[in-house]
Amino acid sequence: MKAIATTPGKQGSVHLADISEPSGAGDVQSKEGNESPGVLVEVVEVGVCGTDLEIANQGYGESPAGRSVLVMGHENLGRVLKVPPGSGLEVGQLVVATVRRPCPERCLPCANGQSDDCLTGHYTERGIKGRDGYMAEQYLESEDYLIPLAPRLSRVGVLMEPSSIVEKGLMQAYGIQRHRFPWEPKRALVCGAGAIGLLAAVFLRLRDLDVYLVAKAAADSRSARVAREIGATLLDADKHPVGGLGKELGNLDLVFEATGVSAVAMAAIASTGHDGVCCLSSVTAGSRTVTVDADALNLDMVLGNKLVFGTVNANRTHFEAAARMLGAAIRRWPGVVEELVSRRVPAESFQDAFDRRPDDIKTVITFSGG
Ligand SMILES: [Zn+2]
Numbered sequence: 001m002k003a004i005a006t007t008p009g010k011q012g013s014v015h016l017a018d019i020s021e022p023s024g025a026g027d028v029q030s031k032e033g034n035e036s037p038g039v040l041v042e043v044v045e046v047g048v049c050g051t052d053l054e055i056a057n058q059g060y061g062e063s064p065a066g067r068s069v070l071v072m073g074h075e076n077l078g079r080v081l082k083v084p085p086g087s088g089l090e091v092g093q094l095v096v097a098t099v100r101r102p103c104p105e106r107c108l109p110c111a112n113g114q115s116d117d118c119l120t121g122h123y124t125e126r127g128i129k130g131r132d133g134y135m136a137e138q139y140l141e142s143e144d145y146l147i148p149l150a151p152r153l154s155r156v157g158v159l160m161e162p163s164s165i166v167e168k169g170l171m172q173a174y175g176i177q178r179h180r181f182p183w184e185p186k187r188a189l190v191c192g193a194g195a196i197g198l199l200a201a202v203f204l205r206l207r208d209l210d211v212y213l214v215a216k217a218a219a220d221s222r223s224a225r226v227a228r229e230i231g232a233t234l235l236d237a238d239k240h241p242v243g244g245l246g247k248e249l250g251n252l253d254l255v256f257e258a259t260g261v262s263a264v265a266m267a268a269i270a271s272t273g274h275d276g277v278c279c280l281s282s283v284t285a286g287s288r289t290v291t292v293d294a295d296a297l298n299l300d301m302v303l304g305n306k307l308v309f310g311t312v313n314a315n316r317t318h319f320e321a322a323a324r325m326l327g328a329a330i331r332r333w334p335g336v337v338e339e340l341v342s343r344r345v346p347a348e349s350f351q352d353a354f355d356r357r358p359d360d361i362k363t364v365i366t367f368s369g370g
């Protein structure tokens with residue numbers, strides 16, 4: 001069957017491969033680590049994100065043990081083809097698979113279904129670290145890692161993985177904040193208008209916050225259109241530096257940073273308001289340095305009771321919550337969240353999906369199940 005694969009560490013090695021269909025012999029494990037027959041899923045489409053581009057262009061990623069080639073892709077949407085006896089899933093059911101699998105040591109979070117918070121770092125990730133991904137015609141997976149989706153989510157289901165990451169950040173922000181004091185956030189700032197930033201804006205608007213989205217996005221861009229439709233205010237990053245937005249906009253109760261630029265992340269912390277929370281989600285793998293006014297930043301955090309935390313990946317709970325949020329979003333703004341999928345490219349033309357175009361938000365590679 002067709003798959004899109006790469007040799008991690010070798011630039012420009014992404015290729016259309018012909019691989020054998022999943023046999024299931026011993027490579028599917030339940031969440032407890034027991035061998036499981038697995039559910040066979042036909043892939044509908046797979047999203048491409050910054051991580052995939054890093055794997056393709058900058059030698060990031062890790063192939064499965066004993067092999068040099070990795071099947072790419074983690075942002076998946078599929079349809080059940082075959083179920084083992086006693087399965088709770090049905091043939092034809094739309095599903096999304098989670099990405100991370102627990103570490104062999106079963107650290108405390110991994111043992112509790114929260115490999116997204118793994119302590120050892122020895123976890124694996126489908127399509128990224130030590131496990132084949134979903135850019136193939138079919139895959140096999142334990143039911144423990146498959147999230148069923150309602151048919152009405154078919155056009156946005158491929159956004160589930162990035163949505164799960166956003167929803168994890170927001171659920172944690174609300175959870176921690178409400179643990180600290182009575183908290184009724186009114187005003188939020190989202191930095192970055194890529195898929196993650198826009199999804200954060202959508203999910204915050206669903207929570208009825210006033211949302212400001214600061215980004216380098218032209219007023220007539222697709223991102224700007226989406227921001228307008230959901231009632232978020234788009235600010236041009238060149239005219240509104242993030243560090244000054246706390247003063248310009250009033251007390252920012254929640255700041256969600258998703259630009260991929262560490263200097264903006266530092267500014268996002270500084271712009272967070274009193275009793276506010278700042279959620280950092282950018283994976284900044286470079287080595288850039290910035291100078292910060294450390295006394296002022298620290299004083300502000302202390303006197304403002306500010307909370308800053310980082311978030312990565314997501315577990316089943318967050319995927320399930322993301323499905324509810326996407327469902328609510330397509331009901332409230334019909335046709336708008338669908339706009340986030342800006343291009344669909346057939347697997348044969350995968351190269352087109354890996355080059356970035358100006359109006360891209362989320363490019364998706366389609367497979368035979370689509
Ligand atoms: Zn991704």
Ligand SMILES: [Zn+2]
Nearest residue numbers: 103107110118
């Ligand atoms: Zn672990």
